Amino acid sequence: MKLIKIKTIVATALLTLVLGGCNDNILDEQPRSIYEPGYFKTEKGVQGGITYMYFHLRNLYGQAYYYNSLITGTDEATYGASADGNFKDMDLSGAGSIISTSYPTSILWGTVFPNINTASGVIENAAAAGFAESLISEARFFRAFDYFLLVQTYGGVPLDLGAGELKFNTSTSRFSVRNTVPQVYTKAIFPDLIKAVNNLPTAPRLTGTVTKTTARLFLAKAYLTYAWWLQNPNNIPTYPETPRVDPDGHDAAWYFQQAYNVATEGIDGAGSTYALQATYYDVNVATNDRNKEMLLYADHTEKSEVYNGSSLTFGSGGAPDNFASWMLTWNYTDLKSSGVFSVQREAVQPLGRPWVRMAPTINVFEKTFADKTNDSRYDGTFTTVYRGNWNKAGNASATLNNANGLPVAPGGAILTFLDSEPSTPITYPSGSGANNVGAGELPGRSDYVISPRGISRIVYPGLWKIGPYRTDNGTGLGQPNAGSTRPFPVAKFSEFYFVAAEAAVKGATTKAGKSARELINVIRARAGKWRFDNNGNVAKVADNSAAMIAATPATIDINYILEERSREFYGEGYRWFDLVRTQKWEELASSYEICGASKGNHTAVKVNRTILKYQYIRPIPQGQIDAMIMTPEQKKAYQNPSYN
Template identity: 25%
Template sequence: MQININKVMGWVLVGSLVLTSCNKKLSEYNPSGMTADVTYTTAKGFETLVNAAYTYTRWWYGKEEGYSLSEMGTDIWTNGTGDVFPQLSRYDNLQGSNTTALGMEWDNFYAAIYLINTGLAQIDNVADYTDKQKTQRGAELHFLRAFYYWHIVETWGGVHLTTVATAPGVIESTANKTPVADFYKLIFDDLDYAVKNLPATTSDYGRATVPVAKAFQARMFLTRGMNTEAANAAREVIYNYGYTLLPKFADLWNMGNLKNKEVIWAVDYSTNLANNDLTSAAYPTGHPRGSNSGHMLFLQVYDQVNTSLLLRDIPNGRPFNRYMPTKALLDLFNESDDSRYQSSFQTAWLCNKAGTAAGNSFNTADVSTFKVGDTVCYTSKNTLPAADMNAKHYTTYDLSRVYNAAGIPTNRKFYVSLKKFKDSTRASSGEAQSARDVFVIRLAEMYLIGAEAELNNGRMDSAVFYLNKVRTRAAVPGHEAAMQITAAQVNLDFILDERARELCGEQLRWFDLKRTNKLIDRVARLNPDAAQYIKPYQTVRPIPQSQIDAVTNKSEFSQNPGYQ
């Protein structure tokens, strides 16, 4: 029977949470009064722990805080007028006390770690589990621990590492600084265990399997410069488990086609919004987790272009105006050959309220009659003649009306908008929740990992082969030949460009730039909003100030260098 592993079920122990800035409201919460040594000795009780361990992915994937930490502060996005974490977007006065995003992710990913450590310590005591069940659930916990620790170590560097289950009610007051290499030793050990002990398939969508663990292993190998291992792991996933690139890139984002053959692992958001834990007694932190909010974050405020002709509606989405593309991201696409531009971005907004009005805000003397379906707003990645734009009956925002010559936005409200994550199945235009799954790992990434690893190994023919697989799928029909590249074109920057075209918005970009030692260089060259602020030490984020304040061994556990 399929269950929703991302719905918290039953009682969940959170009593061992300590590193989360000694938040006693969270640390001491136990609605049932039961203890781990009782609850987790039964299969029913232990299942609640494993299911809860998965739910912490929802604090990052599909959430504004996670997008701000994984996509913003890079070369491809800058802040719209609605951005609530501009420090993360621009590195402007980025200190530990300035943003709740850092504290929220720190708290909840360490909560996940402590829950998993508890589970691994208790699993042998589950009386009504078979040995096979113990092995599988243990392997899932090992995988999840590796997954969460990767986010922690890449975001904050060599911070606190523990594999110990802390007793309920015990509040630790000290923390350690563990070398990054030690984090990765544990990550690889956990993934080795997972690969050896997970099942190859699952009927419970969203659970970890062997190919999920191998795909994440490929990402980790690449992160640590283990290029031969990365190429081999990516190749295994590409060829051995039945995954395939969908025929069209646009097919990936169809709300009716989310569970498809290209998705290796996803955070599964339920179509029953009540199952997405908008609020939950098990997480009494005052922060609603809810479902996927990515559908709102990248949209321009189209409903402010012309309120007589274009109203907020379900198909166009609820525009939060948080993030907008840098000019550099738009410049990466040749829309004549590459279908990913039109498949990823919305450029036209159509009349949904018929009437006679001045439709062009740059030529208000032109009063025209608009029918439903007529263009009201058009955005372009190119510079268009002003006379041509002013002659239109609708408003146009071309490159010159959104960015200055240096690439700094002069207009942060109206722009080319990422539409990948839009959800036309929402019940109302004001609905903030979306049932869209978040793709954490998909097959195209394996081709791109293979390409980067083979480039690093000097195997250019293989690198080109992998890249052309992705680019052929992305081609506008009839333009496949134009999308093919040769070895002479391939270097690390080309691969990063290709990853941006394929994966923009998919919560990988900051990690990609850090892995390739290109974060400082590409932000400085391609994101003028952030270039003036970014410093070399900002390849890690500041530890939340609440954590620094809470520990008693401040001389051993201090703020990351540069943020003091």
């Protein structure tokens, strides 16, 4: 069998990278224009191929349009006031629709197949070039990682890129056949990840490289996801059509048990290399990036544009920039105090560059993050207070008049998103008001306010947890228009607890001390511990672990685990996969509340989504189908049904 349009047969890229050595224990990235087939038979070629695999993460994680495809349309977000069709399409609320030419759903397909072929080239040639299996298993991990993303997104995908199943392809092919979902799991994903678990080191060979623990997490996730696919509780269609029967003769229960076993082995076998951070704030605060909870991330740096993969002074709005955080950032720079723009665009974690393409729904604040007192995760996720920084833009005014005509100094609160509806009604202006964003006032307060039910498509709390961070801002505003130089998180140690708990809820036999409730309570206990209050911008030492544990239901179900997953990983790109895996997308995301797209609109409306069963898998990109030399009937059969 031959395959596929992928013109970059061997990972051709504008910037491909060579692992020529080690510099402060990070990947040493050097530009290279192309990889040729014979290159992988050399030591330098194998090293370059491995390094490219880490680079390719930047083309997905931090890529805002791919990010949008994983969050917009779920119970975490809808489209924002400045959204174009790329965002409205994903919402499924009637403003657009997902079709085969939708850009966000095509990004994964176009990104990972070149990397899969690179991985196959390394796997086939690295041993002869003198490399140990411990390094080759990094390529095995990434090939499985990419196929796992593909099979969750599109259903069955091709294992043959033109030279045979899982073979390194060196010649362009314009014909393709898709394998079934069971074939992708049992021929590609599971074997590669099992070998990676067995052969990868316990500790990373360089900062950020994959390990035995990283591979265990993705093996456990793959077992869990495949178990759900076999069980298929809501009769979601698959494609290519195939019986939901495992080729190896195992049933869903067996795979749920494997997911539990591997996940708990990951918790117990991490040693000193990985661990939960002491507080949720420590997980996400930028000054603690690349901490022990981070298993995998798409890395960036402010030290060098070559190593960063993109400009340090401006954002391109495309990969490999890390610009995902712009999408859930509203235009806080419209805020005025005394007629002065009092909150300037700044390259700091609570602010960054506003694009207003996505917006959290009111349900996020009223339901997902209902407990804002004991649970630190709301405060550790959102920017809820916008503080004056006009002095950094050259305005020497010591104070500006803000809400109720009261003075505010630099660093003071200009706008606060309240935790709940106040007992005294907020006085909202009829339009944008003196503050220029339509925020309201409460008696005696110098900050403007908006309550949860006043959150709209145009003004909403920003996403603090993945906001930008620079150490070179000096006393000014820094480079807020550049892509973030922070690593974008891909996988965290904390997810082991959720995978094991979900498998336990689905019937896996549990170990002592690791029931579903006990596993979730490890995460909830940590969430109850505070060391800093973002809302107040002050240190806060509090331990509400006992209250958090006491509030956990005696028996937890899938919906509760999904709520906890959203509290823990909100806005990180997990949600669509979570809802599709558990087949809860329609149940949990078919409606939401939000106010309108104009300043001063604080009237919440209910919006309904139409989420159909065929949409649980995305369309094969039309560009792929158009480029193949196949009959019209073959092309039609290649596309997922209902997208033709």
